[in-house]
Structure formats: structure tokens, C-alpha cells
Amino acid sequence: MARIRAFENAAEIASQGGVSAxxxxxxxxxxxxxxxxxxxxxxxxxAGVCAHLRTDDYxxxxxxxHGHTLAKGADLARMMAELFGKASGSNAGKGGxxxxxxxxxxxxxxxxxxxxxxxxxxxxxxxxKLQGRDAITACFFGDGAINRGPFLESLxxxxxxGLPLLFVCEDNxxxxxxxxxxxxxxxxxxxxxxSLGIAGEQVxxxxxxxxxxxAGRLVREVRARRQPRLLHAIxxxxxxxxxxDAAAYRDPRELQQALQADPLARARSRFLxxxxxxxxxxxxxxxxxxxxxxxxxxxxAAPWPAPEAAFTDVQTTGAGLWR
Amino acid sequence: xAVMSYAQAAALALAHxxxxxxxxxxxxxxxxxxxxxxxxxxxxxxxxxxRVIDTPISEATILGAGVGMALAGxxxxxxxxxxxxxxxxxxxxxxxxxxxxxxFGGQGRVPLVMRxxxxxxxxxxxxxxxxxxSWFAHVPGLVVVCPATPQDNYSLLRAALDCGDPxxxxxxxxxxGLQGEVDVQAREQLGSARTVRPxxxxxxxxxxxxxxxxxxxxxxxxxxxxxAELIDLRSIWPWDRAAVLAxxxxxxxxxxxxxxxxxxxxxxxxxxxxxxxxxxxxxRLGAPRIxxxxxxxxxxxxxxxxxxxxxxxxxxxxxxx
Numbered sequence: 001m002a003r004i005r006a007f008e009n010a011a012e013i014a015s016q017g018g019v020s021a022x023x024x025x026x027x028x029x030x031x032x033x034x035x036x037x038x039x040x041x042x043x044x045x046x047a048g049v050c051a052h053l054r055t056d057d058y059x060x061x062x063x064x065x066h067g068h069t070l071a072k073g074a075d076l077a078r079m080m081a082e083l084f085g086k087a088s089g090s091n092a093g094k095g096g097x098x099x100x101x102x103x104x105x106x107x108x109x110x111x112x113x114x115x116x117x118x119x120x121x122x123x124x125x126x127x128x129k130l131q132g133r134d135a136i137t138a139c140f141f142g143d144g145a146i147n148r149g150p151f152l153e154s155l156x157x158x159x160x161x162g163l164p165l166l167f168v169c170e171d172n173x174x175x176x177x178x179x180x181x182x183x184x185x186x187x188x189x190x191x192x193x194x195s196l197g198i199a200g201e202q203v204x205x206x207x208x209x210x211x212x213x214x215a216g217r218l219v220r221e222v223r224a225r226r227q228p229r230l231l232h233a234i235x236x237x238x239x240x241x242x243x244x245d246a247a248a249y250r251d252p253r254e255l256q257q258a259l260q261a262d263p264l265a266r267a268r269s270r271f272l273x274x275x276x277x278x279x280x281x282x283x284x285x286x287x288x289x290x291x292x293x294x295x296x297x298x299x300x301a302a303p304w305p306a307p308e309a310a311f312t313d314v315q316t317t318g319a320g321l322w323r
Numbered sequence: 324x325a326v327m328s329y330a331q332a333a334a335l336a337l338a339h340x341x342x343x344x345x346x347x348x349x350x351x352x353x354x355x356x357x358x359x360x361x362x363x364x365x366x367x368x369x370x371x372x373x374r375v376i377d378t379p380i381s382e383a384t385i386l387g388a389g390v391g392m393a394l395a396g397x398x399x400x401x402x403x404x405x406x407x408x409x410x411x412x413x414x415x416x417x418x419x420x421x422x423x424x425x426x427f428g429g430q431g432r433v434p435l436v437m438r439x440x441x442x443x444x445x446x447x448x449x450x451x452x453x454x455x456x457s458w459f460a461h462v463p464g465l466v467v468v469c470p471a472t473p474q475d476n477y478s479l480l481r482a483a484l485d486c487g488d489p490x491x492x493x494x495x496x497x498x499x500g501l502q503g504e505v506d507v508q509a510r511e512q513l514g515s516a517r518t519v520r521p522x523x524x525x526x527x528x529x530x531x532x533x534x535x536x537x538x539x540x541x542x543x544x545x546x547x548x549x550x551a552e553l554i555d556l557r558s559i560w561p562w563d564r565a566a567v568l569a570x571x572x573x574x575x576x577x578x579x580x581x582x583x584x585x586x587x588x589x590x591x592x593x594x595x596x597x598x599x600x601x602x603x604x605x606x607r608l609g610a611p612r613i614x615x616x617x618x619x620x621x622x623x624x625x626x627x628x629x630x631x632x633x634x635x636x637x638x639x640x641x642x643x644x
Contacts, residue, residue, distance in 0.1 A: 058395065090428065090430075091427050091428035091430070092428030094425055094427070095426045095427055099426045099427060101430060103394075103431050104430075109427055111419075116415070118387070119383060119387020119415060120390050120391040120394070122387065122388045122391060123390055123392040123393070123394070123399075124392070126391070126392060127395030130348065137391075150387065153379070153381040156379055157378070157379060157381060312429070314424070314425050314463055315488040317513050317514055
């Protein structure tokens with residue numbers, strides 16, 4: 001959680017530096033350009049879920065995917081370089097924040113289209129089943145995604161074929177700049193899963209121990225029984241939809257209330273209440289800050305991609321590419 | 324060489340690929356019973372329900388699952404029934420399959436073959452008769468294949484499965500019964516055209532079913548002393564620029580013929596490229612920009628017939644004289 005928070009705070013600062021307006025990219029002086037979707041306040045969900053995943057398990061993510069990617073074990077410095085658009089980035093500068101991915105740890109990509117990661121996760125899990133592997137797939141999506149068709153199609157498919165797949169609805173209560181509640185009929189993700197026979201469970205997504213406990217149980221079930229499960233983690237999006245969105249459309253009292261439930265602060269006070277040593281937590285925070293500082297310096301120093309790289313990794317047909 | 328139908332050639336190509344490579348799996352609606360056109364006949368009985376997978380009616384998830392399977396090490400073939408229904412999976416085709424390799428910096432490849440039959444299918448009206456190949460050719464990352472013969476439906480499907488990148492594979496809904504000799508040893512490189520018939524007065528370029536209408540037109544033109552060279556492009560991305568331009572340079576005249584709507588069709592791309600490179604005279608012949616009607620009288624308005632092609636070719640040559 002501390003690494004995710006430190007990474008995103010630094011990325012947000014690096015994205016400032018020029019004129020910007022909602023919906024447009026950050027300004028010309030920014031070192032991180034393009035839309036930056038921050039998961040500040042939601043860190044307990046990826047931390048609690050990914051703690052139970054192995055490197056050979058797959059993960060698909062959303063446009064708000066820094067936390068999922070870091071928690072799955074991706075290299076933080078390569079991620080920062082990617083946000084800077086540098087050649088040393090995890091995606092060689094071709095994807096940026098919204099498409100962050102690290103296949104070497106099974107993280108199959110963040111996605112710019114809401115709900116698009118679900119069918120891909122279904123395919124990855126279906127392959128695991130056909131290949132007879134004991135690895136599983138986890139799939140993060142938001143509360144907005146449950147109103148798109150691929151959500152229903154993917155849950156149906158996973159249940160019909162008995163796939164080793166953990167669906168994780170990271171419910172931050174906002175669909176871009178619209179509150180999700182009034183846009184969603186019924187009780188939401190876990191109720192919809194129940195209707196298809198998929199055991200779903202709701203959890204306080206700002207309580208990292210609660211997420212850890214529920215996710216651990218569900219991952220064990222998915223792994224052992226080769227059946228899908230759904231975790232519905234209720235959290236809160238502290239920032240706007242993208243970093244340049246001040247979220248002026250939202251009642252400030254709602255934010256104030258949510259900040260009281262900040263997952264890092266809650267974890268800290270619980271740790272101390274149980275007799276933990278504050279110095280341990282301070283050291284974790286300091287290490288995260290130092291790691292991020294090193295990543296920023298490396299990303300600044302890294303070279304840009306060669307312009308010719310725009311023509312590689314498109315396709316290989318033997319016919320060359322059009323210029 | 325065995326004689327077989329266009330549909331049988333595809334089933335045989337898949338069977339041979341599945342024998343050779345356990346990573347090849349097939350998924351789609353109704354394919355266990357052989358597919359709605361018989362193009363999967365016998366495969367599920369032979370390879371089982373784990374490799375020939377009947378799916379729910381979920382085009383987006385069939386396609387998206389294909390992407391996920393490919394990333395996880397399989398080589399999936401997905402069936403969309405008709406190209407018209409593939410539009411239900413457009414995000415998965417355009418934003419996911421086509422972009423994955425590039426967007427993630429080459430970390431993964433998507434060796435996925437997407438079969439989506441095209442073309443006018445008798446009295447099937449506006450949602451079962453479209454030819455949308457130019458949509459896919461427009462998207463970087465996609466390969467677009469349009470076989471016209473049983474031999475090509477064998478060879479090009481094998482080549483598509485070997486490609487390693489996403490291939491939009493467009494069979495024609497009315498060619499399934501077409502019979503022809505198939506040499507299963509023949510191998511094709513994607514992007515190589517076939518000169519169906521040589522000629523010196525005019526170059527005809529086409530693909531898919533219209534190749535056969537063009538061949539008829541060539542006969543009619545030959546009877547009038549016009550020797551048209553007919554090129555079957557076979558894939559429109561990549562397309563065999565070298566073969567087309569060389570022919571246009573010889574004949575000085577290019578007529579591109581396709582079943583798709585002429586406006587913004589792929590014929591425009593070929594005509595423009597040929598005019599830019601060789602200065603030859605160019606003309607396109609495609610359907611008017613109308614939805615395909617149900618009644619045979621209305622449907623005929625969207626069909627390009629051999630007589631139309633011959634007339635267009637003659638008209639073009641007369642203009643020059």
C-alpha cells in the first residue's frame with residue numbers, strides 16, 4: 001500500500017507542469033503526460049488480493065491499474081519510466097499509464113476500455129483449464145463495468161465452463177464523473193454474480209485485513225475447486241476520474257467522510273493499537289519514498305524511444321509496414 | 324490432389340493444423356455441429372469438446388476470450404458466424420486484439436484467427452449480407468484475408484494460423500459449395516496475389532467472390548478483343564502492391580472491383596496507390612452506398628455482375644482512345 005501511494009503521489013506531481021483542462025492531457029511541461037487515473041484511497045484492494053496470487057497467476061486490470069500492477073510484483077522503476085514515455089519503460093513507451101503491463105509477472109495489461117479486461121481474463125483462465133495448469137486468473141474491474149455487456153457475458157462463460165477465475169469488483173462508487181449508484185439497478189456486483197450461481201462476497205475494501213482474509217479464502221477456493229468466485233470490495237475514489245479532474249461535481253462532505261476511512265491510516269492505527277512499533281511503519285514508508293525517488297531519477301535520465309520504434313511490434317507478415 | 328468444396332477445404336486446413344499443433348483450439352457458436360455453413364464439419368467428433376468449443380451467444384467474449392487464450396499460449400480460431408455479427412465484438416477486435424502487441428511494448432503476441440464470413444447471402448437483407456473488409460484493413464495490427472477458391476481457403480487458413488498476429492479471415496457466404504482441387508502441400512505467404520489470367524490492355528483487381536464475376540467478365544472482354552489481366556489479391560492487408568503496380572505499369576489501366584460499398588471501400592486505396600505510383604488510369608466498381616435489400620429486385624441493386632464489370636472495362640478503354 002505504501003509503495004502504491006508513493007508511486008501515485010509522485011506520478012501525480014510529475015504530471016503537473018503546464019496548462020491543462022479536464023479531459024485533456026497534462027500540459028507541455030509535464031514529465032508524465034496523458035490521462036493519469038489514480039487509485040489513491042483504493043490501495044487495500046490490490047494489496048489484499050494480490051498477496052494471494054503467485055507470479056504464474058494471471059491478472060487483468062482497468063484504466064486505474066497502477067496499484068494492481070505493483071501489487072502483482074511489477075518493477076516499479078520500469079513502470080515509472082513507462083509513465084514518462086521512455087524507452088526503458090515496461091511497455092517501451094508505447095502504452096503509458098492507461099496500458100501499463102508486465103507480462104513477466106503475469107500482469108496482462110491495464111485497459112483503456114471499461115469492462116474490456118473481463119473477456120480477456122476469461123480466455124486466460126480457459127487456457128489455464130485446457131492446459132491443466134494449477135494457476136488461476138484474477139480480474140479487476142470497477143463498479144461502472146458491471147453495467148457493460150462483457151461483465152454479464154464473462155460471468156456466464158466462467159460459470160458455464162468452470163474456470164479458475166477470481167472476479168474482483170473494485171467499487172469506488174464513481175463511473176468517470178457520474179455517481180454509480182443511481183446508474184445501477186439492483187444490489188450490484190455480488191448480487192449479479194449470485195444470480196448466475198457464482199458465489200460472491202462483499203467486503204470493506206478500505207480494510208486491508210478484511211480484503212486479505214476474504215481474498216485469501218476465495219483464491220484458495222478458486223484454486224482448489226476450479227470454479228469462479230467474485231469479490232465485491234467497496235472502497236472510494238479519493239481523486240477525480242483523471243488527475244486533472246478536480247471532481248468539483250462531488251459533494252465535499254462525501255470526500256471528507258471517505259478520507260476518515262483511508263486504508264493506510266486505518267492499517268497504521270490498527271497496527272499501533274495492537275502494540276506494533278511505529279518505527280517499522282516509518283521504515284516501510286521511507287523505503288517506498290526512496291524507491292520512488294530512484295525511479296523518478298532513472299526515468300528522467302532514460303532515453304526516449306527511437307522514432308522508428310513506432311513501426312515495430314505492429315505485426316509481422318513479411319510484407320513490411322506502410323509509411 | 325483431391326477435389327473438395329471451399330467449406331471442406333477450411334475444415335481440412337483446421338484439422339491438419341490441429342493435428343500438427345496441440346495449441347490450436349476453435350471456439351464459437353454452433354461449431355460443434357459443424358458450423359452453420361459446415362465449415363467445421365467433423366472437427367468436434369475428432370478433437371473433442373475441449374478443442375472445438377461450443378460457446379454461448381457472446382460475440383464480445385468469444386473474441387475477447389480468444390485474445391486471452393492467445394496471450395496464455397494457445398492459438399485460437401474464433402467463429403463470428405457472419406461479419407455482421409462481429410460488430411458485436413468490435414472493441415475486442417479493434418482495441419484489444421489489434422493493439423495488444425504494440426500497446427504493451429511487444430511483451431505479448433496475439434496469434435488469433437477470426438473467421439467472419441462476408442458478402443451478399445440470398446435474401447438475407449441488411450444485417451446478413453455486408454462486406455466490411457475495408458473496416459478491418461483500416462486498423463493497424465490486423466491482417467485481412469479474403470480467399471476466393473477452395474485451394475486458397477486451405478492454404479491461406481494454414482498461413483493465417485502460422486501468422487502469429489491477429490488475422491481477420493473473411494470467407495464468402497456463397498462460396499461454401501464451390502468445388503476445386505486442393506493441394507495440401509501448397510504453402511502460401513500472406514500478402515501474395517495470384518494472377519488468375521494474364522492480359523495486356525487492362526488490369527482487373529479483385530478478391531473474394533467478385534474474382535469469379537471478374538473471370539466471367541474477362542471471357543466476355545476477350546471475345547471482343549480485349550485482353551484483361553485479372554489479379555486475385557487474396558489478402559487486402561497486406562496487399563500485393565508489387566504485383567498490382569507492375570501490372571498497371573504494363574497495361575496503363577486499372578479497374579478495381581469489389582462487392583463492398585464503393586464509397587470508402589478498399590478499391591479506393593488500391594486505385595489511389597496505383598495512380599500515385601504509376602500514373603495509370605484508375606476506376607473503381609463497387610456497390611452503391613445502400614443497405615442490402617431483402618427483395619431480389621432490391622438486392623440486385625447492390626450486386627456487381629460480370630456484365631457491369633465488362634461494361635466498366637470497355638468504357639474505360641474507350642475513354643482513352
